[in-house]
Amino acid sequence: MKKHNSKTLALVMLAAAALTVGCASKVPLEDKKDVPVETRSGTGAGGAGGAGGGAPASQVTTVNTGASQGTSAPRIVYFDFDSFTIRDEYRGLIESNARAVAGNRNRKVVIEGHTDERGGREYNLALGQKRAETVARAMTLLGVNADQVEAVSFGKERPAAQGSDEAAWAKNRRAEIKDK
Amino acid sequence: MTRPLHRAVAWRRRDWCVGAAASLAAMRASAQFRVEISGVGATQIPVAVAPFRDETGAAPSLGVASAIVRADLERSGVFKLVAAPNVIDETAQPNLPEWRARGADALAGGSVARLADGRLDVRFKLWDAVKNQDLGGQSLAVPVADMRLAAHRIADTIYEKITGDKGVFSTRIAYVTRAGNRYALRIADADGEGGQVALNSPDPIISPAWSPNGRELAYVSFESQKAVVWVQDVATGARRKLADFRGSNSAPAWSPDGSTLALTLSRDGPSQLYLIGREGGTPRRLTQSSAIDTEAAFAPDGKSLYFVSDRGGGPQVYRTGAGGGDAQRVTFNGSYNISPAVSPDGKNLAFISRLPGGALRLHLMDLASGTVTALTDTNDDESPSFAPNGKLIIYASTSQGRDVLMTTTLDGRIKAKLLSTGADVREPVWGPFNR
Numbered sequence: 001m002k003k004h005n006s007k008t009l010a011l012v013m014l015a016a017a018a019l020t021v022g023c024a025s026k027v028p029l030e031d032k033k034d035v036p037v038e039t040r041s042g043t044g045a046g047g048a049g050g051a052g053g054g055a056p057a058s059q060v061t062t063v064n065t066g067a068s069q070g071t072s073a074p075r076i077v078y079f080d081f082d083s084f085t086i087r088d089e090y091r092g093l094i095e096s097n098a099r100a101v102a103g104n105r106n107r108k109v110v111i112e113g114h115t116d117e118r119g120g121r122e123y124n125l126a127l128g129q130k131r132a133e134t135v136a137r138a139m140t141l142l143g144v145n146a147d148q149v150e151a152v153s154f155g156k157e158r159p160a161a162q163g164s165d166e167a168a169w170a171k172n173r174r175a176e177i178k179d180k
Numbered sequence: 181m182t183r184p185l186h187r188a189v190a191w192r193r194r195d196w197c198v199g200a201a202a203s204l205a206a207m208r209a210s211a212q213f214r215v216e217i218s219g220v221g222a223t224q225i226p227v228a229v230a231p232f233r234d235e236t237g238a239a240p241s242l243g244v245a246s247a248i249v250r251a252d253l254e255r256s257g258v259f260k261l262v263a264a265p266n267v268i269d270e271t272a273q274p275n276l277p278e279w280r281a282r283g284a285d286a287l288a289g290g291s292v293a294r295l296a297d298g299r300l301d302v303r304f305k306l307w308d309a310v311k312n313q314d315l316g317g318q319s320l321a322v323p324v325a326d327m328r329l330a331a332h333r334i335a336d337t338i339y340e341k342i343t344g345d346k347g348v349f350s351t352r353i354a355y356v357t358r359a360g361n362r363y364a365l366r367i368a369d370a371d372g373e374g375g376q377v378a379l380n381s382p383d384p385i386i387s388p389a390w391s392p393n394g395r396e397l398a399y400v401s402f403e404s405q406k407a408v409v410w411v412q413d414v415a416t417g418a419r420r421k422l423a424d425f426r427g428s429n430s431a432p433a434w435s436p437d438g439s440t441l442a443l444t445l446s447r448d449g450p451s452q453l454y455l456i457g458r459e460g461g462t463p464r465r466l467t468q469s470s471a472i473d474t475e476a477a478f479a480p481d482g483k484s485l486y487f488v489s490d491r492g493g494g495p496q497v498y499r500t501g502a503g504g505g506d507a508q509r510v511t512f513n514g515s516y517n518i519s520p521a522v523s524p525d526g527k528n529l530a531f532i533s534r535l536p537g538g539a540l541r542l543h544l545m546d547l548a549s550g551t552v553t554a555l556t557d558t559n560d561d562e563s564p565s566f567a568p569n570g571k572l573i574i575y576a577s578t579s580q581g582r583d584v585l586m587t588t589t590l591d592g593r594i595k596a597k598l599l600s601t602g603a604d605v606r607e608p609v610w611g612p613f614n615r
Contacts, residue, residue, distance in 0.1 A: 110406075119540070120518040120532060120562060121386050121607070122431045123488060123495050125400075125407060126444065126451040126472040129428050133449065151446070152406040153428045157384035 075177040077135055078170065081116075084127075084134045094135060097177050098142035105145065108180040111135045113153040114160070116169035121155055128153030128175075135175045150180070224260035225342060227253060228284040230268035233291035238300055239327035243373075245292055245302055248328055252335035252349040252371060255587065256571070257594030259342075270305035270317050280309040288338055290317070292327075299323055302330040306338055315341055328374055348567040352611040353574060354378070354388045354397055355585060357603035364603075365399055367414060370567070370610070372585065372598035378414060386607055389432045389441075391458075394614040398422060398432035398441060409443055411458070422460050433476045433485070434458075435502075442466065442476035442485055453487055455502075466504050477520050478502070486510065486520040486529065497531055511545070513552055521564045521573070528590065530555075530564035530573050542575050544590060555592035565609045574608045 075097060077090045086094065101107050113132030115124040132151035140146050161171035235245045253259040262282060268274055268289030279287045290304030305317035318337055320330040329350055336347030348370055357364045363385045368375040379385060383402040390397060391411075398411045407428040412419035423429040427446030434441055438458060445454045445463060451472045454463035467473040471491035478485050483502055488495050491507075494515040500507040511517035516534035523530070529545040533552075539559035545552045560578040567574070572587045579597065583604040588595045598605075 118538070119516070119534070120475075122444070122475045123472070123518050125386075125428060125430050126446075126474045129446050129451050130472065133446070150406075150426055153446075154384070154402065154407075155386075157386065157402065 077131075077175045077177075079131055079173040079175070081169070081173065083173075084130050086134060086138060094138050095142060098139040098144050101139065101148055102143035102145075105148070108148050108150070109139075109144075110178050110180050111139075111149060111151045112176045112178060113151065114158060114172055114174050114176070115156045116172045117156050117159060117164065118169070119156070121157070125153050125155030125157075128155045131173075131175045135177070225258060225285055226260045226262050226283050227286045227288070227338070227342070228262040228264040228279060228282070229253065229338075230264040230266065230287065230289040232289065232302075232304070233267050233269035235290075235292040238292040238294065239324050242325075242327045243331075245327065245331040245334070246288075246290065248331035248371075249288070249304075249335045249338070252332060252347075253338065255371065255594075255596045256339060256347075256349075257589040258339070258571075270303045272305075274307060276307055276309045276312045279307075280312075284309050286310075286315075286338075286342055288334075290334070295321060300327055300330065302327065302334070304334045304337075306341055328369060332369060332371070345571065346569045346613065348569050348572065348610070348613075351568060351613060352394070353585075354390060354609050354611065355576075355605055356385050356388065356607040357605050358384075359603040365397070367397075367611075378412060378417070379419075387431055388607055388609050389434055390609060390611045391434050392436055392438040392612055392614075394612045398434065400430045400432070409441075420460070422458075423456060423463065425463070431474050431476060433478055435478050436480055436482040442478065442487075444474040444476070453485070466502075467500065467507070468504075475519055477522050479522050480524055480526045486522060488518050488520065497529065510547075511552075512550075517543075519563055521566055523566050523590075524568055524570040528570075530566065530575075532561055532564065542573070542577075542588070544573075544592075553592070555588050555590075556586075556595070558586075563607050563609070567610050568613045572610075574610050576606045576608055 077086060077093065101109055111132040113128030113130065115128045129151060132153055136149045136151040139149055159172045160174065161168040229246050229250045232246045250261055254261055262284040269291040270289060272289055274287055276287065287307045287309055288304055290302065293301045295301050299321050301319060301321050303317060303319045306315040308315050318334065320333055322330045332350035335349040339345070339347035351370045352367055353370055354365065354367050357366055361382055363381045363383065364377045365379040365385050365388055366375050367378055378397060381401060381403050386400045388397050388399040395415065396411050396413055398409060400407050401410055407430045408421055409423040409429045409432050410419050411422045422432070422441065423443050423445065425445055425447040428451065429443060429445055431444040432441050440455050440457060443454050443456055443463065444451050450470055451474050452469065453466040453473050453476050455466055456463040469489060469491050471489055473487055473489045475488040476485045484499050485502060486497055486499050489498050489507065492509065496509055496517050497511040497520045498507040499510050510529065511531065514533050514535065517531050519532045521530045527547055529547055531543055532540050533543045534540050540561050541558065542555045542561040542564055543552050544555050556577070558577045562576040564573050564575040572589060574585060574587050577584055577586050583606050585598040585605050585608045586595055
């Protein structure tokens with residue numbers, strides 16, 4: 001087995017404890033060095049955790065919301081069912097993002113493609129990838145260097161909206177432009 | 181209707197190595213799954229499995245050996261169980277004509293004893309009630325934690341002696357659970373019991389694939405906020421990134437010799453099939469299309485691969501040589517056919533077909549004739565995977581709004597539902613014989 005420090009182990013145990021609500025398995029076999037079980041566990045690793053217990057009342061815990069977007073433009077492109085075509089209404093969004101990225105060669109973005117819940121996981125992963133590629137290609141055509149933009153996909157694995165109706169599906173067929 | 185019981189095997193003593201299984205250890209998920217059976221097979225062999233002597237209390241948290249054997253045999257769809265309420269052990273001399281009169285073609289009995297070193301000695305014997313003869317048995321010395329494995333081994337032996345085919349009760353399955361925003365890659369016995377976690381993650385895990393020797397699992401993890409293919413040693417937990425190229429890395433499929441994996445990569449733009457060595461390295465592009473090519477599955481001879489492509493419009497199953505080249509379309513019915521799995525004998529293809537109303541349903545194609553049969557009447561079937569003996573298919577579906585794992589016989593007559601009590605279950609894949 002791999003070496004592990006006690007902090008990592010404690011976090012793994014916490015995560016494992018959280019999991020046992022649904023199932024009694026107690027033998028996580030993961031490589032503790034690499035598995036980011038602490039990053040989103042929601043059982044204590046969250047940014048606001050330090051405010052409880054015996055902490056001084058004046059203590060301020062910094063909550064990081066993630067990297068600054070650097071632009072106020074909306075950064076989600078929605079797609080029609082079974083479509084990879086960028087609707088005209090999103091041309092402006094893509095152009096403004098492309099300008100911002102092209103203007104700073106140090107900046108890198110990732111385009112995450114997503115699908116609605118219908119269909120197989122792997123085929124949807126490829127469909128989401130195709131959506132992301134479409135947006136990435138549009139940005140490179142607008143002057144962004146190819147090495148500044150990476151297209152990836154979550155398929156149907158990370159829906160923006162829950163539900164099994166067209167309203168939810170429409171919110172989930174999307175490509176998100178995110179800073180790397 | 182009576183099938184011959186053949187291959188009478190002399191009593192033999194076997195202690196088997198359970199190193200890997202023991203290090204996986206014994207934390208059993210309590211009642212994680214429950215098996216429900218519906219449908220009736222055309223020709224079921226009537227067998228009786230009597231309670232084993234001293235089996236109750238031998239490993240109380242793990243269940244009762246003879247009950248595990250009975251459940252295994254029943255779930256296979258091949259057997260019909262004849263009531264046998266009283267204990268019969270392997271030294272008994274049962275009145276076989278009387279059992280024949282009760283309708284049993286075969287009878288099994290046994291015992292469980294604790295050895296001086298703390299292990300359990302699980303014994304059984306099988307009798308042919310039709311030919312009125314002793315078919316031999318086994319003695320299995322195992323750590324207490326492996327009592328279920330011993331029972332599954334016994335069921336395997338009974339299955340093989342009666343049908344001539346190898347049993348799959350001692351094999352394992354891998355699958356993914358999701359509870360809230362927690363994902364786990366799990367490994368369980370083929371009956372869904374004994375679940376253990378191979379990987380916990382706050383991010384999705386999809387597409388697990390067993391190496392042919394059963395020691396490793398390849399899978400896709402999104403833990404680095406993109407799809408990356410990992411390979412993990414099941415016993416030790418040691419793991420490595422197999423493919424982390426630009427874009428998405430997904431759909432791992434092992435070659436039958438375990439030396440190579442087929443993958444879907446988007447490193448060059450469109451999602452295409454590539455081959456990569458089991459230790460990684462430079463991938464070799466296998467398909468050259470401008471469409472989506474994904475979900476590769478090797479034919480058992482390793483010479484060709486089945487995969488999904490939308491080069492003709494919607495997704496359909498195609499076949500190509502393991503060295504690349506032209507692809508032939510395999511599925512023609514319907515506009516959406518995905519997730520191919522090839523039977524171990526290479527004769528059948530299981531896949532998911534979308535019906536006009538949108539239902540996703542498990543289908544089976546006889547590859548020689550092209551005949552396609554629907555195996556279920558459910559609407560959300562996913563991820564078929566053949567048992568290593570080719571007699572059952574495991575797949576994911578939904579029941580009452582929850583994800584469930586199901587097994588079905590190839591004629592669709594006998595299905596077992598492996599119910600999850602606490603988490604959504606998906607992405608099942610059946611491991612090989614080598615455990």
